[in-house]
Amino acid sequence: MxxxxxxxxxxxxxxxxxxxxxxxxxxxxxxxxxxxxxxxxxxxxxxxxxxxxxxxxxxxxxxxxxxxxxxxxxxxPDKISFASLLNFFQEKVSESGLILKSLAQTKTSVFQLEEEEIPSRPKPKETYFNLNVGG
The missing domain is CATH 1.20.5 (Single alpha-helices involved in coiled-coils or other helix-helix interfaces)
Structure with a gap:
């Protein structure tokens, strides 16, 4: 039990x-x-x-x-026209009230800037100008 x-x-x-x-x-x-x-x-x-x-x-x-x-x-533009570029510079200088004394194409830049090169993009063609403006 x-x-x-x-x-x-x-x-x-x-x-x-x-x-x-x-x-x-x-x-x-x-x-x-x-x-x-x-x-x-x-x-x-x-x-x-x-x-x-x-x-x-x-x-x-x-x-x-x-x-x-x-x-x-x-x-x-597709083609560079130095005459139209000269005309553009002359118009902008005269609009500013200045006188364009000389414009010369140079082979190198006055300023040397360091830029990073991007390998996938082609480097653009560089053209340098020296502008002497007086006023």
């Missing part, structure tokens, strides 16, 4: 101990797993957002570069 009562009581006590020790750990584990999944979702969203930003940035660079090059190509 004594055995009949002790076995159910032991089962009940073991069940209570399991609930008391294991259940809180299980709930902690479940909440941590949920936090991890939320953070993984946030990381995925940030990756998508950053990839979209990168794609937009590349598109803007391409558009800006092509627009700038088109504007430059449109503004620059």
């Amino acid at each position: 004594k055995r009949v009562f002790t076995i159910p009581i032991l089962f009940f006590l073991s069940f209570l101990l399991i609930i008391y020790f294991i259940l809180p750990s299980y709930f902690d584990f479940k909440s941590l797993r949920q936090e991890v999944s939320e953070k993984e979702i946030k990381v995925q969203e940030q990756k998508v957002y950053l990839s979209n930003l990168q794609e937009i940035s590349e598109n803007l660079e391409k558009e800006t570069e092509s627009e700038s090059l088109e504007k430059i190509d449109f503004a620059l």
